[in-house]
Amino acid sequence: MTGAQNAAMTRLAAIVFALLVGLTARAGEIALRPSARLTPGAPVTLGDVATLTGDDAAALAPTALDVRRGSDGAAEITVEDVRAALDAAGVNWGRLTLRGSVCAVRAAEPTPATPDAPRRARSRDEPAAVDLAGPPTVRTRLARLVARLYGVTPDNLRLRFDERDAEFLSTPESGRRIEIQPAATPNASRFSAVVWLYAGDELLGSRSVRVDVRVRRPVVVLTRALDRGDAVTPDAVRSETLWVEPAGSAMVGAVEDAVGAVARKRLDAGAILRAEALEPPIVVRRGELVTVHCVSGGVVVKAKARAARDGRAGERLELRMDGSKKTFVARVVAPGRAVVNLDAPASLAEAAP
Incomplete structure (x- = not known):
């Protein structure tokens, strides 16, 4: 091997080592907290009950957890519950450590009502279009990614972000690199992702973001009720374009895809047809x-x-x-x-x- 080849191999080895070091730096720790106060009825996620250190751990913040009742009847989440949920999510344990025992789950104290609270609640209930005009920000980058993952154009997408993320979402992209890693398969009405901000070789920060999603799609709507085993006839369906939650199985997008199929269960008039509700005759x-x-x-x-x-x-x-x-x-x-x-x-x- 010539001297030039030796030098090239040395440089290549140095680059690979640097990449490995960078990947190792992203490993992290999940520490189950002794207790957590959560909103009653709200979904419980890993980020609610554990301290997450490192990028790999932060990426798992949206992982859903089940709350159990202990021997004394109190709500709790054990470290075994966390491990089982992460195993189901396919986590790489070679890059993570998990510690802790039991997190006692308690109800958060209600926020005192204010005269304008109902108005604010109503405004939060409605996802809205994201203005993509102007310089790109974390918000607009997320909106474009969600539109692509859900298979719609931005004008057929409405999003609702958490108010606590408003300042972070307004961060401009200029002079920075924004990396967005979806935390789960994008087929639900809530999209979760971890966002990293870089400036050159410096990591400025990261944050787990959750977004409520609505999409406008052509759907097939029942004009009359169907019992289990009834065939779908042309007069039983109509085509509409509606804003819908993209949760559950795929929606039937065309009348011709529904006509001739058979109802798997009773379906009420006005129902939007989904693939799981129908089967071939x-x-x-x-x-x-x-x-x-x-x-x-x-x-x-x-x-x-x-x-x-x-x-x-x-x-x-x-x-x-x-x-x-x-x-x-x-x-x-x-x-x-x-x-x-x-x-x-x-x-x-x-x-x-």
Whole structure:
């Protein structure tokens, strides 16, 4: 190896070492506090009951925790509860330490009412559009990120920030680098993230931010109630564009995606249809003779077989040919019709007689 190559390898090793040191510096500690006073009925998060030291720990602040009742009936969160919640979130324990025992959860004292409190409460209840004009700030950077993650344009997005974060959110980007790390999958009505501010090689600070989200989307609304098992007909639905909370399963966006499906449960008139509330109709009945298209290379052979159970379009269904003791699996594609690929052994599951 030449001298120039040795020098290049030395520089590369120095860069890798610096990156590793930087990553290690982001590791942290989670210390469960002995007690915490929280608003009754409000969700409890890790940041409410623990002191978080380091960037990795701060990023976990929005993690939701369950409150249990101790032997004396008092509300509490144990270190085992915290560990279980973080395990479920996929935390890297090689970069974190957890200490503490039990955090006693007590109700916070109510804030004295003031004459204008109702007016302020109403104004906080309504998420609002974020003005993206002017120099970028932490607030506008967050708004653009949320719009992209939720799959809408900024004019179809409304946000509500915590008043306690107002000064931090107004921090201008000029002369700084803003890094935003989402704390969870963006599919709920509340978005959580950790924001870091840098100036050159200096970390100016970090903060956990929570945002209530509303999006404007095309949705499908029921014009009349449906009982479980009822088929969705064209006269039972209409298309609208509404401001909605993006929580729960995906919403049905087009009437044609709903018509023909079957209600999994009773649905009231005026309900916005979500994918989880519908299922494909049954197109093959148990014992029905089904035409099976058996595909192998460029050859297709059609045969008859009986369904072992009811089947819906798209489902893999067990079938048996008359006179045979063995069953096989094919995919239902239409009423009375299924397809099996004989070149894919995994798709042809034969069962013992």
